[in-house]
Every structure is written in structure tokens, then in C-alpha cells.
Amino acid sequence: MSDPNPLPSWVDGPNKSAILxxxxxxxxxxxxxxxxxxxxxxxxxxxxxxxxxxxxLVQVLFTLAxxxxxxxxxxxxxxxxxxxxxxxxxxxxLASLPRQDVFETIFAVHAGMSVDDFEVTVAEWFSSARHPTxxxxxxxxxxxxxxxxxxxxRANEFxxxxxxxxxxxxxxxxxxxxxxxxxxxxxxxxxxxxxxxIDGNLVLRKLPDLGSFDDRxxxxxxxxxxxxxxxxxxxxxxxxxxxxxxxxLQGDGARLGLLLHHDDAAREFAYDRDFKxxxxxDGLEHADAYGIRVVSMKSDxxxxxxxxxx
Amino acid sequence: MSDPNPLPSWVDGPNKSAILxxxxxxxxxxxxxxxxxxxxxxxxxxxxxxxxxxxxLVQVLFTLAxxxxxxxxxxxxxxxxxxxxxxxxxxxxLASLPRQDVFETIFAVHAGMSVDDFEVTVAEWFSSARHPTxxxxxxxxxxxxxxxxxxxxRANEFxxxxxxxxxxxxxxxxxxxxxxxxxxxxxxxxxxxxxxxIDGNLVLRKLPDLGSFDDRxxxxxxxxxxxxxxxxxxxxxxxxxxxxxxxxLQGDGARLGLLLHHDDAAREFAYDRDFKxxxxxDGLEHADAYGIRVVSMKSDxxxxxxxxxx
Numbered sequence: 001m002s003d004p005n006p007l008p009s010w011v012d013g014p015n016k017s018a019i020l021x022x023x024x025x026x027x028x029x030x031x032x033x034x035x036x037x038x039x040x041x042x043x044x045x046x047x048x049x050x051x052x053x054x055x056x057l058v059q060v061l062f063t064l065a066x067x068x069x070x071x072x073x074x075x076x077x078x079x080x081x082x083x084x085x086x087x088x089x090x091x092x093x094l095a096s097l098p099r100q101d102v103f104e105t106i107f108a109v110h111a112g113m114s115v116d117d118f119e120v121t122v123a124e125w126f127s128s129a130r131h132p133t134x135x136x137x138x139x140x141x142x143x144x145x146x147x148x149x150x151x152x153x154r155a156n157e158f159x160x161x162x163x164x165x166x167x168x169x170x171x172x173x174x175x176x177x178x179x180x181x182x183x184x185x186x187x188x189x190x191x192x193x194x195x196x197x198i199d200g201n202l203v204l205r206k207l208p209d210l211g212s213f214d215d216r217x218x219x220x221x222x223x224x225x226x227x228x229x230x231x232x233x234x235x236x237x238x239x240x241x242x243x244x245x246x247x248x249l250q251g252d253g254a255r256l257g258l259l260l261h262h263d264d265a266a267r268e269f270a271y272d273r274d275f276k277x278x279x280x281x282d283g284l285e286h287a288d289a290y291g292i293r294v295v296s297m298k299s300d301x302x303x304x305x306x307x308x309x310x
Numbered sequence: 311m312s313d314p315n316p317l318p319s320w321v322d323g324p325n326k327s328a329i330l331x332x333x334x335x336x337x338x339x340x341x342x343x344x345x346x347x348x349x350x351x352x353x354x355x356x357x358x359x360x361x362x363x364x365x366x367l368v369q370v371l372f373t374l375a376x377x378x379x380x381x382x383x384x385x386x387x388x389x390x391x392x393x394x395x396x397x398x399x400x401x402x403x404l405a406s407l408p409r410q411d412v413f414e415t416i417f418a419v420h421a422g423m424s425v426d427d428f429e430v431t432v433a434e435w436f437s438s439a440r441h442p443t444x445x446x447x448x449x450x451x452x453x454x455x456x457x458x459x460x461x462x463x464r465a466n467e468f469x470x471x472x473x474x475x476x477x478x479x480x481x482x483x484x485x486x487x488x489x490x491x492x493x494x495x496x497x498x499x500x501x502x503x504x505x506x507x508i509d510g511n512l513v514l515r516k517l518p519d520l521g522s523f524d525d526r527x528x529x530x531x532x533x534x535x536x537x538x539x540x541x542x543x544x545x546x547x548x549x550x551x552x553x554x555x556x557x558x559l560q561g562d563g564a565r566l567g568l569l570l571h572h573d574d575a576a577r578e579f580a581y582d583r584d585f586k587x588x589x590x591x592d593g594l595e596h597a598d599a600y601g602i603r604v605v606s607m608k609s610d611x612x613x614x615x616x617x618x619x620x
Contacts, residue, residue: 038492041494115538159494161494172538182348183539184351184471184536184538184539186538190535193531193534193535194527195527195531195553195557201560202530202557202560204531204557211535217504217505220505220512220514221505221514224425224503225478225503225521226494227493227494228425228478228479228482228493228494229493243505243512246512247505247512247514250511250512
């Protein structure tokens with residue numbers, strides 16, 4: 001059963017050991033921290049945790065392309081600073097605006113579109129979308145060590161979930177392909193939707209109103225709504241993930257909470273406190289107090305990007 | 311692989327054949343209607359579809375007990391007719407009120423309680439709660455033919471979900487035990503929740519406000535939010551399930567939608583149009599037009615109740 005070389009893309013060291021030890025304990029029936037498979041719930045943030053989010057969120061890049069296409073249909077959106085920045089293609093301003101302002105704009109852009117059409121639009125965009133500075137397809141920006149970790153957890157009968165600030169329908173388009181996580185195991189931000197009946201045909205459409213901004217405390221609220229269980233493992237990379245990590249760690253028995261620190265300017269990017277849309281500040285300061293392990297991209301990861309996915 | 315005697319509690323006939331034929335087609339790689347396992351999503355209503363809902367919903371019985379216990383804490387609720395009826399133990403009035411009025415009261419009763427405490431409260435109640443006329447434990451009121459059907463679908467690599475008007479946290483307490491459906495595969499009505507931090511301790515609490523009343527069109531909206539895919543199989547028993555059934559049937563390829571008709575006064579109950587809290591009227595009238603198969607409890611089921619669960 002057990003893989004002779006688990007997590008090959010992780011460097012041997014305290015963080016890799018902590019993961020291996022945790023999984024060994026919760027899967028060993030003779031260990032007091034054993035958990036039946038049904039309770040082995042692992043939640044992962046997406047942006048900056050499973051794939052590259054710097055210098056702009058992938059969904060910002062998508063929205064940028066879409067705003068140009070859809071401008072004429074929704075002129076009222078032009079009043080918002082984030083929308084103006086989208087329209088001007090002003091990536092620097094977008095990276096400096098508060099997270100919720102940017103997300104609200106992102107979610108409003110596709111109001112009126114059916115969820116089926118939205119899925120097709122997103123899939124088409126991904127087929128050719130490239131990272132603004134790395135040049136390669138954004139589909140090539142998923143992290144190999146996380147793909148290995150997800151596979152390792154699943155091999156040990158964990159059920160893996162994404163809990164993302166990104167739009168739930170957006171992330172579902174690539175979750176199976178990049179992470180082998182099915183659509184129904186993605187929890188995310190969402191617009192409200194409405195079921196229209198036109199000539200007897202039922203069409204589910206996106207509304208302009210935000211349903212849930214799945215960030216900070218709301219990640220825990222949505223874990224309650226969608227899972228109804230406390231995870232025993234959680235992985236994030238920003239202060240927006242701290243509530244999820246702390247909630248995970250405060251349950252009984254063995255728990256593991258990890259924060260990825262982007263400290264690798266050579267292979268990816270080095271950023272934390274000053275990245276407005278996804279800052280890591282409280283997390284670095286209080287990780288010890290919260291019992292969270294900080295993972296260094298530079299020291300803990302043997303490789304960074306997966307190129308097998310695109 | 312294939313079971314020599316699938317669905318033993320179903321009577322041989324057109325409905326059983328329709329189920330067997332549908333499953334045979336979508337699981338046969340040589341059939342044009344073949345579906346990969348990931349797309350084999352089956353959704354079931356709960357009340358009246360998976361267990362007995364007559365003459366009162368199980369959650370009404372639970373709320374009746376809880377209202378007595380919690381009255382002193384929330385006197386403002388006494389203004390609502392449904393709440394007065396709960397307090398008086400007036401099951402007849404409760405069965406005659408509009409569905410949403412009853413549910414709103416049900417969901418408001420536990421405002422302020424943590425979701426963890428709520429789960430314990432529900433589990434304790436189920437350990438001794440009995441059906442008001444059948445006398446036996448409500449846990450003995452799940453339908454054997456549906457347990458067989460759920461198991462048969464899963465044996466054919468379907469993923470089975472509950473999509474219920476009942477409270478999501480309420481149904482999750484018994485979903486694994488009665489239907490082998492894990493908590494995270496239950497979609498239901500919900501109150502809003504809030505994450506409180508008290509002395510560094512994160513507690514998820516129920517608020518009095520309704521988050522979602524998972525009935526009629528809202529079932530489809532929640533399927534979009536939670537699953538992000540259109541089911542290929544759906545089973546309900548009331549007009550509240552028609553949108554889910556029609557949405558399921560309007561997708562491409564082979565689909566199956568079923569409505570259980572409670573026409574068995576001898577073994578369970580006979581009711582449809584006049585049961586206010588869960589009427590079946592439009593469904594009976596338009597089933598053919600919608601392509602929905604009506605299942606007769608009396609004629610299609612060899613047995614009704616499962617007694618193995620309690």
C-alpha cells in the first residue's frame with residue numbers, strides 16, 4: 001500500500017516530516033489519533049497555494065479579457081474604480097486595490113450569463129491564456145509539490161477540497177484537470193443565481209449580486225455549509241486563510257495546518273506583507289501561536305511548477 | 311461486477327426496468343449514452359422520498375420538542391402562527407400551514423447555538439424520537455427500496471446526493487447512517503451562520519436569518535452552487551422537486567427523473583394534492599409532459615420500510 005517515496009517534490013526536512021507523520025498517525029488504526037476515512041477532510045486554498053497568484057490573480061487576468069468583450073452591455077459598472085482599472089488593463093492598480101473591491105467587480109461582470117455559457121467562456125479563455133511575466137500558459141502555473149501532496153493525501157483516503165476566494169464556477173473549470181479535484185469538491189466565492197424558465201426551458205443564470213465572498217471567516221462559514229465537518233488538514237498562503245487554518249487546528253486529535261510562504265524570487269516570486277490583494281502578514285507573525293507550520297517555497301520545495309498539465 | 315439480483319425490494323415492471331436500463335446504458339462504454347463516472351450524479355429529495363414525511367415532517371417533530379425546551383430564550387418568536395402551533399404541540403395546524411412559514415420557524419429556533427452543539431442535540435433527539443402514529447423510532451422510517459436504489463447506483467459508480475428542503479445540519483446527522491451518504495453530499499435549507507472568536511476560540515454559530523430555503527427553483531440554484539454540474543438522475547416526491555427533476559431531464563443524453571407517489575394507505579400513507587406542507591399536484595398532472603416517471607409505492611415497491619437502521 002504505502003508509497004516507498006512519497007512527496008518526491010518536497011525537500012526532506014521538518015515540514016515534509018510533519019506531513020508524513022500526521023498522515024501516518026491518522027491512518028494507523030493502532031494510533032490514538034487514528035481517524036476513519038470519512039473524517040479525513042483536507043482543504044486547500046487555491047490562489048497562491050495551489051497555483052501562482054502573482055503579480056495578478058488568474059481570475060483578474062480572465063476578467064480583464066472579459067471586460068473588454070462585455071463593456072457595451074453593462075456601462076453602469078464603469079463607476080467602480082476596479083472596473084475602470086480592468087477596462088484600462090491597469091494590472092498595477094488592480095494589484096493595489098482591496099481584495100473585496102476587485103472580487104466584487106470580477107463577479108459582477110458576467111451577470112445575466114447562464115452558468116453553462118460561463119463555463120464554456122472560461123474553458124475557452126484557459127486554452128490560450130498566458131501569465132503576464134512568466135510567459136507560459138497559466139495552466140502551467142500549478143505547483144508540482146501540491147499536486148504530489150493532494151495525490152498522497154488521496155492515496156491515504158483523504159477527501160480533498162478547494163476552499164477559494166476565487167469564483168466557484170471559474171475554479172471548477174480547471175480543478176479536475178490541474179488537481180484531480182471534481183467540481184463538487186470546490187467551494188468558492190459566488191454570485192447569486194436565478195432559475196429562469198423560458199418556453200419551458202430551465203436556465204440557471206448568474207445575477208450581479210454577490211452571494212458569498214469566500215475569504216477569511218467566510219471560508220469557515222462555507223466549510224460549515226458545504227461540508228458540515230471540521231477539516232483535519234488545511235493549507236493556505238495568506239491572511240485570508242487564517243480562520244480556516246485556526247478552525248481546522250482547534251478540533252480534537254491530530255491536526256495539521258500549513259501556510260506557504262512565497263520566498264523564492266529565483267523560481268517564482270518573493271512577496272508577503274505588501275501584496276494587497278492577498279497579504280501574508282498576521283500569518284507570519286502569529287503562526288507559532290496558532291500552531292501553523294510555515295512552508296518555505298525556497299527551502300521546502302524541490303521543484304515549483306508542474307508542466308505536465310497543459 | 312454486476313449484481314445478479316439488483317433492486318430486490320422493487321417489483322419487476324416498467325419503473326424498475328427503466329432504472330436498470332438507464333444504468334446499463336450510462337455505464338456501458340459501447341453505448342452512445344455512456345457517461346464517465348464523474349458525470350454520474352444522482353440527487354434525491356429526502357422527506358417523502360427517502361423516508362416517511364406524513365402526517366408531519368420529521369423536522370417538525372424535532373422542532374416541537376425543541377421549542378418547549380427553548381421557549382424562554384426567544385419569546386419574540388411567539389408572534390408567528392407557526393411558532394404558536396409548535397408551542398401548543400398542534401400537529402394538525404402545522405400540517406396545514408404553508409411550507410415556508412413552517413420552515414422559517416424551524417430554522418429560527420436554534421439561533422445562537424453553535425453548529426457543533428446543534429449536531430449533538432439532533433443526535434440525542436433521534437436516539438428516542440418516535441413517529442406519532444406508526445409508533446416506531448423515526449430512524450426506522452427510511453424506505454428499503456430507496457436504500458437498495460442508492461446502493462445500486464453507487465455500485466455503478468454514481469455519486470449520490472441528498473437535496474432536501476430540510477435543514478442541512480439536521481439531515482447530515484442521519485445521512486450516513488440511513489443512506490450511506492456522507493455529510494458533504496447533503497444539500498439543504500440553511501440558516502446563515504457566523505464565526506465568533508471568543509478568547510481566541512473560533513465557534514461557528516447559527517443566526518436567526520434564513521440563508522436558503524432549498525425548495526422548488528432553489529433546489530436547482532443550490533445544485534449549481536454545491537455541485538456545479540447537472541445531475542443525470544433525480545428522484546423526488548412533491549411539487550417542490552419538479553424544478554430539480556426538469557432541470558435534470560433537460561440535459562443532453564440519457565436522463566432519468568422519478569416521482570414517488572404515496573398511494574399505499576395499507577403499508578404507509580395515501581396522500582398527494584392536499585398535503586399542504588409537501589403537495590404533489592402539478593407533478594401528477596404534468597409528469598408525462600416533463601418526461602418524469604411516477605413510481606407507485608403500492609405497485610412498484612415489494613417492501614416499504616427498512617428496519618435495519620435503528
